[in-house]
Amino acid sequence: MSNIPFTLHTQNSAAINVSLLYAASSKYEGEWSGTPHSHPYAEFFYVLRGEIDFQAEGEPYSLHEDDLIVINPDVNHTERPRGPGTVEYVSFGVEGLCMDPADSGMWSSCSLFHCRQSRSEVRFFLRLLLAEFENNLPNYEQLCCHAFESLLVFLKRAHPQELAVTAPKRTxxxxxxxxxxxxxxxxxxxxxxxxxxxxxxxxxxxxxxxxxxxxxxxxxxxxxxxxxxxxxxxxxxxxxxxxxxxxxxxxxxxxxxxxxxxxxxxxxxxxxxxxxxxxxxxxx
Structure with a gap:
């Protein structure tokens, strides 16, 4: 697992130290049995193809093509395909980050974003992130950070009143x-x-x-x-x-x-x- 540390500035100008841990693409044909699990870091999960039944802390979510769900640290979750067919998705882990409903002051298990309107831009930065992680060319860390921050910009544009990026709450x-x-x-x-x-x-x-x-x-x-x-x-x-x-x-x-x-x-x-x-x- 890689570790690319950098400083992320939130909408209130606060600086939080985060690390990109991994980026991976997965493809499944047929069914797989999802096992409930959790991570000590946030996980970004983007559906490239197919439909997925997702659960976070017992709450069900229906994920379709170009949906992105961000699972906060230590959240118990599982995913499985909805019916037969091919499922493809991208996932990457980010340590030191939490995404909550804006201005709510409440902890949230996950955040779901429908990215169809910004599909081409989001997929471009995901491909860049995956390629740089895989190839490890000189200065790949800078491009990975750029791709991740650009992805956050598109999410904030699409959901300006719904998204708050913060450091994980201690408790x-x-x-x-x-x-x-x-x-x-x-x-x-x-x-x-x-x-x-x-x-x-x-x-x-x-x-x-x-x-x-x-x-x-x-x-x-x-x-x-x-x-x-x-x-x-x-x-x-x-x-x-x-x-x-x-x-x-x-x-x-x-x-x-x-x-x-x-x-x-x-x-x-x-x-x-x-x-x-x-x-x-x-x-x-």
Whole structure:
């Protein structure tokens, strides 16, 4: 793996030190089984041909030709082709960089860009980046840096209000791990003390960092996952409201009703009745 260090200036004139680690092109015919994995660096993934089903932290993305997805450091992700056919893509790793929604102050697992309108320019710089990495000719580092910075310029032009390039947050990895833990275990009893023990962070620091990078406190995010699951059960099963409260992890029906009302704007019972009325009206 190569390592090309250089300084990148962000839109607020801050300088961050980054390193281009690798650039590679891949081609697959038929199917491959994607394995969930993560990297301690950002990964740029550009589709040259075909369609790919992509997941980052459990969130699905449908990638088509000339789509670019940037996966932030330490984000669990996987990719697999959508159906039979040939798939080609370019990927390259960048250490010291994170891409988040502009002005949101929130951590994001990845950013998706549709590059069809700037297809020729983006592909030109990708080809340049690949060729220079492969050939290692004199001063290839300068051309690689130029190609990468030019690619960022085209992304910023196409998405001026959506893109912020920053240095990775120091606790992004820990927050990402806590988020994954909640996603996998939200039906179990979970407290802030327990999450602090899992992440090996001070619980007050964890609460602050998680809110800063995810946008919700750990407990509010936990409750949002439980409410999300409860809405599915209210819609698709005949379980009682008290049973659903227990299934999704709430300690009492009254607390479940309180959290659900605040999140959805109606009680669990009202939500279920409204859905049933809608189904009956469609059948009539």
């Amino acid at each position: 992004a990895r820990e927050c990402s791990a806590v988020k994954r833990y909640i996603d996998a275990n939200f039906r179990q009893p979970i407290s802030l003390d327990h999450l602090a023990e899992v992440s090996q962070l001070n619980k007050y620091y964890l609460a602050h960092a998680f809110r800063e990078y995810i946008g919700l406190s750990p407990i509010n995010y936990l409750n949002s996952r439980r409410v999300e699951e409860a809405r599915v059960l209210l819609r698709d099963t005949s379980h009682s409201i008290s049973e659903i409260a227990g299934i999704v992890g709430f300690s009492s029906q009254s607390y479940f009703a309180q959290v659900f009302q605040k999140a959805v704007g109606e009680s669990p019972g009202e939500y279920r009745k409204r859905l049933r009325r809608g189904r009956q009206e469609k059948q009539e």
